[in-house]
Amino acid sequence: MIKNSTKGSIAAAVSNTIFGLSFLFSKTALNVAHPLIILSVRFAVAFIFMSLLIVFRIIKVNYKGKNLKGLFFMALAQPFFYFIFEIYGIKFTSSSISGIIIALIPVISLILSVFILKEVPTKTQVVCTIISLISVSAISILQKNTGKNYPGGIALLFLAALCSAVFNLLSRKESGGFSAVERTYFMFLVAAVGFNILAPIVLGGAYTEGLITAIQDKGFIISILFLSIISSCITFLLYNYATGEITITRATAFANISTIVSVVAGMVVLHEQLSVVQLILCGVILLGVFGVNYYGK
Numbered sequence: 001m002i003k004n005s006t007k008g009s010i011a012a013a014v015s016n017t018i019f020g021l022s023f024l025f026s027k028t029a030l031n032v033a034h035p036l037i038i039l040s041v042r043f044a045v046a047f048i049f050m051s052l053l054i055v056f057r058i059i060k061v062n063y064k065g066k067n068l069k070g071l072f073f074m075a076l077a078q079p080f081f082y083f084i085f086e087i088y089g090i091k092f093t094s095s096s097i098s099g100i101i102i103a104l105i106p107v108i109s110l111i112l113s114v115f116i117l118k119e120v121p122t123k124t125q126v127v128c129t130i131i132s133l134i135s136v137s138a139i140s141i142l143q144k145n146t147g148k149n150y151p152g153g154i155a156l157l158f159l160a161a162l163c164s165a166v167f168n169l170l171s172r173k174e175s176g177g178f179s180a181v182e183r184t185y186f187m188f189l190v191a192a193v194g195f196n197i198l199a200p201i202v203l204g205g206a207y208t209e210g211l212i213t214a215i216q217d218k219g220f221i222i223s224i225l226f227l228s229i230i231s232s233c234i235t236f237l238l239y240n241y242a243t244g245e246i247t248i249t250r251a252t253a254f255a256n257i258s259t260i261v262s263v264v265a266g267m268v269v270l271h272e273q274l275s276v277v278q279l280i281l282c283g284v285i286l287l288g289v290f291g292v293n294y295y296g297k
Contacts, residue, residue: 008245009293012254015238020261022231024269025223033214035087036199037207038224041214043079043191045228050185061182070174071183075190078167079232084198085160092153099140101157103133103259106252108165113248116169121249124295129249132256132288135281139259142278168248175244183240188232246293253292256285 029038053059090098106129113119121129174183200207214220242251260282267273 004245008242009250009254011238012242012246012251013257015235015242016254016257017261018231018235018238020258021265022227022235023262024265025226025231028219029214029223029227032217032220034199034203034206034210036195036202037210037214038227039079039083039087039191040195040199041211041224042227042232043188043195045224046232047185047188047192049229049233050181050188054185059181061179061185063182063186066177068186070170071178071186072190074167074170074174074183075187076194077163077170079187079191080194082160082163082167085156085163089153089156089160092148092150093157094149097140097149097154098157099259100137101154101161103136103140103256104158105161105164105168106249106255107133108161109168109252110249112165112169113172117172117248119247119249121247121292122295125249125292128288128291128295129253131291132253132285135284135288136256136259139263139278139281139285142275142281165252168243168252171240171243172248172251175240180237180240180244184233184236187236250293253289256289260285 026038033041050059054061086102089101093101110121110126110129114121171183178186203210239251242254263278263282
């Protein structure tokens with residue numbers, strides 16, 4: 001019988017593998033619609049999809065008599081504020097800098113988990129985490145560097161990384177009172193409402209026109225279905241399950257797998273060039289992820 005910790009590791013690995021593929025579909029959607037339109041539609045569809053699963057009793061949620069405060073802050077951190085900070089942060093920074101800062105999420109999560117959750121990693125886990133961070137940063141630097149770096153953009157990306165780390169901690173903390181389904185469904189409720197209020201306010205009259213144009217595009221529809229059902233529902237369900245079974249240090253270590261998947265997918269699908277050094281770095285990242293999980297207490 002597979003141990004829950006092993007199931008948690010598998011869930012974290014699968015969720016981050018799917019997340020690594022999402023950038024291909026995001027690029028397709030971005031060719032058609034504004035990022036805020038994509039987010040408003042993505043999480044509305046995700047919320048509706050999970051609601052239908054609940055209506056047909058395929059999954060169950062029960063919030064009766066439970067304190068939802070922690071879930072609300074968790075949902076604000078990720079996906080609401082995280083995606084806002086990430087979108088505009090990437091817009092005002094180069095691809096290399098954005099990749100390096102986002103790669104800091106496991107490190108920030110590790111530090112916060114020590115002080116807040118009292119989950120102290122082993123020395124080997126710390127070393128393996130740093131090795132993965134350096135490797136991810138090196139891959140980002142070796143990729144084609146596009147865009148200028150603005151202080152505001154860098155600050156926004158740091159806020160995005162902090163939001164993701166806070167989400168990781170709150171997801172693990174709330175796992176004691178809420179199932180992975182309950183946490184995920186509440187996240188989508190907050191995101192669907194939040195983005196569908198924010199997008200029309202920011203875009204004004206262009207929102208309706210942009211939305212109508214987007215939903216008439218076949219590529220946009222396919223991308224949204226992947227981003228909503230697979231890259232949101234399945235991914236967050238798996239990850240929220242993982243944070244309930246393994247430590248934050250172990251769960252966030254798998255985030256680096258998404259970098260490898262993104263690089264390989266770009267090479268296979270978009271025919272982007274991949275150097276031997278980048279391939280070696282991908283191998284080092286995998287060793288780092290393995291080390292964090294193998295040498296845990």
